[in-house]
Amino acid sequence: MVHIPMVGDTSARRGGRKLNIDELTSEDFSAIVKRNPIAILPMGAVEEHGSHLPLGTDSFQCEEVVNRLAKEFGALVLPPIRYGDCRSTRNFPGTISLSFETLQAVVMDVLSELARNGISRVVVLSGHAGSGHMASLKLAAQRVAERHANMKIMVLSDYDIAYDLAGKEFPETDGHAGQIETSRMLAIRPDLVGAERPCGDSRPPRYMIVNDPERCFPSGVMGDSRDASAEKGKRIDDYIFTELSRIMTEDFGAQREKGDTSASDIGKEEESHGH
Numbered sequence: 001m002v003h004i005p006m007v008g009d010t011s012a013r014r015g016g017r018k019l020n021i022d023e024l025t026s027e028d029f030s031a032i033v034k035r036n037p038i039a040i041l042p043m044g045a046v047e048e049h050g051s052h053l054p055l056g057t058d059s060f061q062c063e064e065v066v067n068r069l070a071k072e073f074g075a076l077v078l079p080p081i082r083y084g085d086c087r088s089t090r091n092f093p094g095t096i097s098l099s100f101e102t103l104q105a106v107v108m109d110v111l112s113e114l115a116r117n118g119i120s121r122v123v124v125l126s127g128h129a130g131s132g133h134m135a136s137l138k139l140a141a142q143r144v145a146e147r148h149a150n151m152k153i154m155v156l157s158d159y160d161i162a163y164d165l166a167g168k169e170f171p172e173t174d175g176h177a178g179q180i181e182t183s184r185m186l187a188i189r190p191d192l193v194g195a196e197r198p199c200g201d202s203r204p205p206r207y208m209i210v211n212d213p214e215r216c217f218p219s220g221v222m223g224d225s226r227d228a229s230a231e232k233g234k235r236i237d238d239y240i241f242t243e244l245s246r247i248m249t250e251d252f253g254a255q256r257e258k259g260d261t262s263a264s265d266i267g268k269e270e271e272s273h274g275h
């Protein structure tokens with residue numbers, strides 16, 4: 001039987017080897033932990049993304065990158081947390097946000113449990129990049145790092161990297177549900193991208209505390225999605241993947257796995273798979 005990766009397939013495999021923690025047995029997991037693997041925790045959000053993108057946009061983009069990284073480094077993939085702390089889009093229909101404290105508590109618990117299970121290197125990669133959301137993740141990681149001296153944790157958003165390209169290949173003002181985000185979704189989940197290409201040129205004031213931030217961007221979009229394309233999205237994703245690979249190698253001691261996996265690999269499936 002050939003495993004045919006489908007668009008939107010969330011299973012990460014290298015050769016026939018399973019990389020998703022929740023697809024492994026307890027025994028498989030225990031054997032893999034002895035090799036000191038990196039674990040990656042994908043963080044998403046359920047959040048308004050204009051009239052053209054789905055609420056799970058941040059989850060889909062992040063999980064795509066995480067699966068590529070996992071295959072490259074033989075890293076384990078944790079079940080994604082597809083909720084985040086979403087403030088500026090809070091009052092749009094469909095945004096389902098966790099509070100700062102809840103998010104922090106959930107991520108702290110997951111990271112602590114990983115430490116208890118002997119995992120010592122974790123990358124928390126978030127598709128949602130709101131400042132409050134990222135602060136919550138960083139605080140959670142900080143607290144766990146304080147309690148577990150051996151634990152190395154990296155926390156970042158793929159948008160920390162993607163927005164390097166704003167002001168270069170893409171407009172300086174590109175943001176939420178704009179050209180970069182729309183392009184990335186066209187590259188990975190075109191089936192979920194609507195025909196409209198909205199444009200919004202304003203955003204909530206940076207330092208004001210307001211209850212109705214949506215008043216400043218009624219379109220729910222920050223940027224111009226009209227020139228988005230799948231080809232641009234693929235280039236952006238390649239850039240994110242390359243940069244993240246470099247960061248993980250340089251700052252985290254991640255090592256690329258060479259060649260394909262052998263028959264002795266733990267957690268492999270019975271059948272051989274096509275690639």
Ligand SMILES: [Zn+2]
Pocket residue numbers: 049057058127128176177181
């Ligand atoms: Zn987004």
